[in-house]
Amino acid sequence: MRRFNPATLARLGVLLSLAAAGAPLPPAPGAELVYRHCTSCHAITTVLAARGLDRPGWSAVLARMEGYGLALPKEERARLLDYLTARLGDRPAATAAPVPAAGGEALYREHCAACHEDPDRAPPLVGRPEWGDHPDYLAQVVVFGVSGPLPGTPYAGAMEPLPYLDDAAVARIVGYLSGVPFTAEDVARERARGWTPSLVRLFRPLP
Structure with missing residues (x-):
């Protein structure tokens, strides 16, 4: 029987608990880009499981995905990187930014x-x-x-x-x-x- 090390088991536990909870992304401007560009290949739990990366770390993830064919306009890449760093980074913001009070x-x-x-x-x-x-x-x-x-x-x-x-x-x-x-x-x-x-x-x- 295959054995998993404690770190792998802990990661698996996080993924399972996120999946069971529905695990939406923290709401803030830029979250829509994750749903638009990432969920065609990945579950949201996959994105959430990578939380804790700093800005260079998330930038490296995006670069790797771009190598697989992800096409991001420059402005959208910057906004996506801002969101991932602020909401899922190594120092996530304490509260989500509200949706602008637009009509x-x-x-x-x-x-x-x-x-x-x-x-x-x-x-x-x-x-x-x-x-x-x-x-x-x-x-x-x-x-x-x-x-x-x-x-x-x-x-x-x-x-x-x-x-x-x-x-x-x-x-x-x-x-x-x-x-x-x-x-x-x-x-x-x-x-x-x-x-x-x-x-x-x-x-x-x-x-």
């Missing part, structure tokens, strides 16, 4: 428009009055993501959740798209459901 439209433009204003990638969201009857569904999609074919549409891919947005930011996006008041408390209520992306699709209220 709902600005947050939509920053986090949603790239996909949802390209009809080949995702369904359009702006200017749809039916959202006024279903703002809770919009919040569920942002918080949990959605996967599988959407009934009555040609879309059958997956949308990843946006866990780096706090409840207030999600509420502003929902309010902008739905045109009805939606609060951080409303988002917290939806977040407490703990749904999976497939459940969000299953309970989609629209045809």
Whole structure:
């Protein structure tokens, strides 16, 4: 039987506990870049298990990933490195930086428009009055993501959740798209459901 040294067992224990807990990244500007660029190849637990590296250490990790084909624009690489160093580095910040207090439209433009204003990638969201009857569904999609074919549409891919947005930011996006008041408390209520992306699709209220 293969034996593992104590350090390996400790590392394995960290990975298992992170996986069991869901282990989201610390919310702060730049976290979205980890989800966008890293999770296509790695689980979030893999990223979290490397916490404690200093800035040169994280830079070396990025350089190694770039050797495997990761393509990062210069500005995004710098922001990603800032986030990894500040939130997962050898001296992580004590508290996560809040999402900037932008309006709902600005947050939509920053986090949603790239996909949802390209009809080949995702369904359009702006200017749809039916959202006024279903703002809770919009919040569920942002918080949990959605996967599988959407009934009555040609879309059958997956949308990843946006866990780096706090409840207030999600509420502003929902309010902008739905045109009805939606609060951080409303988002917290939806977040407490703990749904999976497939459940969000299953309970989609629209045809």
